[in-house]
Amino acid sequence: MGDTPELELRRVQVHAAYEQVWRELEKRILDGTLQAGDRLPTEMELAQRFGVNRSTVREGIRRLESEGLVRRASGRRLVVAVPSYGDLAPRTSRALAMSQVSFLELWQVAVVMEPLAARLAAANANEADLAEMRRNLEATGETLRAGRSPARLDTEFQRLVAQSAKNRALELSREPIGLLLYPALEALIPLVPQAGERLLVAHRRIYEAIRDRDEDTAYHWMHKHVVDFRRGYELAGLPLDAPVRMPEPASPPGG
Amino acid sequence: MGDTPELELRRVQVHAAYEQVWRELEKRILDGTLQAGDRLPTEMELAQRFGVNRSTVREGIRRLESEGLVRRASGRRLVVAVPSYGDLAPRTSRALAMSQVSFLELWQVAVVMEPLAARLAAANANEADLAEMRRNLEATGETLRAGRSPARLDTEFQRLVAQSAKNRALELSREPIGLLLYPALEALIPLVPQAGERLLVAHRRIYEAIRDRDEDTAYHWMHKHVVDFRRGYELAGLPLDAPVRMPEPASPPGG
DNA sequence: GTTTGTCCGTTTGTCCGACAATCATCATTA
């Protein structure tokens, strides 16, 4: 075999035309040539400028749409947009669910993220944030009195705390986990009678600490709350290492 | 104005055909009808079964591809896949960068996530993980001796630690942050002469602690390391609250 | 003067039919 002189070759990259359309537009958006809010040219015009068929342009555009970099304005013209975590979080949740992530894995992250969120919320929450939390607390109380499951409201409470933290990296990191984790309450509540009351108490304490700008108390109650969640899960006899399931989407994923 | 009796209307949903194709296939994948690894029918066949044109099917497929739910095998046929964070993390990073997230916001998350990763890594790393860290350590040493920037290798080291933690939720949560945060080293290193050496020492300690299954030491050194990173950033006179920029992609984003 | 109905040019969503390039497969050849 003396005829293969250590020749190192890498796969020659061949990009489909619609991919190049997508990448080119993406690049223009990311480098600021196209700013959020700008209107894109019509499909016909894009096709002419790129020198490809309109069908090809459309396939590229689908990709951009899916990434949340462009949206269709009320009317029809394409408009450059900033991707929202409304688009991203459910997708990450799905990837986690499809990877058969266990309750324990999610919990291990939540138990550090949520207390951090509470601490930052105590530092940064504004009056509007507090009002939303109050509204959520009341709704949770009613829901419990009516004997229904507060799972969705708990998910929301955690999200509201994270929103109050004024840290978008935190918000975006924890959202996919919250989306997968708290629906597990749905299964837990009926099995652990005292869970609902404990949850409400914890939420109240967390809210009060945030309102009073008491970072440490907010942190500790949230930590306790998340630990409590795990304990309830074990108490109910649910397996920590079983994969979680993807909940029904509350709001339809971005399109 | 008594002629508007609290009438609440929501926008009537009209779904384009390609959207329905996308949603239907997505549903089949998520509910398990189509399992990872399964081959999808050909575009022609999909078009016939959905009763739409092949072009329409193709637009829907682009969406699925973008979500990582389906890939083109080496050949051509579409294959159902599990979305990887290779697809997801860069997108989340972009969303963060476009939202003008500050160094401080990223750091606040990193300072709790990375030590957690180190602790779990000390508990769960296997021999292959350790070998990769060793390789990374050596490369970092060489890079520093050569006077080049270890930014990319640092990003990789943190990723390797997270991989060793055997927690996919953690891995997926921290990756977008790491991707945005550590490239800031590129700007930092030339300004803080001792930074490179300190970084290498920290990496070594973290590696040793993980190897020795010493969770607390791994945790503390990683915490120290991340705190050190921030101190270096401040020392260099870089503003904590300025938005970070999106780094050049090391590997082209999934497609 | 404001609302409603109508028209028109533009743009999108969808369809049809077609072709070259590429891939998977298998029979053929050295």
Place this chain on the structure above:
DNA sequence: TAATGATGATTGTCGGACAAACGGACAAAC
């Protein structure tokens, strides 16, 4: 047996086409 070539299936791209929906302008009706 392993390399080579032929064959059929499938994708990527194209050009052209049309109905539906939109934005805007204008006229008619209240």
